[in-house]
Amino acid sequence: MSSAASHAWSTSNPVFAAYVFYSSVLVLKLLFVVVLVARQRFSKKIFSNPEDLVDKKSKVVFGDADVERPRRAHLNDLENIPAFWITGLLYCLTNPSAYLAINLFRAFTFARIAHTFVYAVVPLPQPSRALSFAVGYAITIYMAVSTLLHFA
């Protein structure tokens, strides 16, 4: 007698369990970029606020290339990962094939980890970043369109 939603959002549903798992991995991945930014700030002693200066060599500097690179990776995460969190959650309600859904969640997560790696850990030539971005982007669109078509 339960509703479809309560079934779909049960951790006994392997699709939803995979969603919970990969979404949590993405929380940690998103938070990890903070470490990449902080590492650059503290090694170059470059900060955004006067109150952050840790010693006399520290300076307030904006636009430093080594700090801006992980910051751009961070912003790109904010543009893509919250969209996945919500659309993945709603996509679970469409009763998708478990094989497809779990692999979409997995591919999105791997693509975003790869995106951070090639953008801000070991910068690699294109199209490495473009491809990792495009995989995540296409998966998000697929899930959102599937959800729209299912409930339209």
Place this chain on the structure above:
Amino acid sequence: MSSAASHAWSTSNPVFAAYVFYSSVLVLKLLFVVVLVARQRFSKKIFSNPEDLVDKKSKVVFGDADVERPRRAHLNDLENIPAFWITGLLYCLTNPSAYLAINLFRAFTFARIAHTFVYAVVPLPQPSRALSFAVGYAITIYMAVSTLLHFA
């Protein structure tokens, strides 16, 4: 015997079904701004990273007005749409009038589409952008306050 939450988050609840629909539209709307930014970057051959330069005419440039405009639209989306996703989801738990709730979701979605349009597709004079922002902002506050009052 089901809990209130499992009822409210059932796709047989028209409020929740509308939430799922409009949230998915907003996922696609948010992702669409990427196209607006990329269009400017490729037409002006202006990029943020040396590895992105597609030919000899391409340059690393920051602060270009035509690129920054859709980027500001994108950031404004990030400041408002994820807040809608969560507060809309939680607002469904307050057993709102279906008429009111569905129209709030619809108005928020239309307002954010209008915001992108007047900001970054065909820039229009104020107060077009201010109004489209304010509608979305007020709806989000209304839903968050309603949820707080319901569960306080």
Place this chain on the structure above:
Amino acid sequence: MSSAASHAWSTSNPVFAAYVFYSSVLVLKLLFVVVLVARQRFSKKIFSNPEDLVDKKSKVVFGDADVERPRRAHLNDLENIPAFWITGLLYCLTNPSAYLAINLFRAFTFARIAHTFVYAVVPLPQPSRALSFAVGYAITIYMAVSTLLHFA
């Protein structure tokens, strides 16, 4: 006969009810930073778009220190609060101790309010901002790791 998820996401579950409450507070807190940015823009008559100029004294200026400070507070919120919304929601599924979970939600919310206050309302010397950031960051990691371990 209900699923674990439908139980955990019931408003009769005190952990979930606290999640709903504090997440809604954080929606309002996030939206409040808009007021802090707008206050600086209108008092200094500094805007980002030509169509925003309200009178002849208004100018398009980027990088003004007084405007950028609340904007950085806003971006820091975007880097941390949506991650809390999703990981808090999923953490409710792990059947945590109500005492622990409710205090984690409460501490995260207070830490983010403190972060905004010491960053953009009354700028205070470090480590006030670093500490308020770190509390929220550590709680988010704890909830994400707990969720991963529970469902791995």
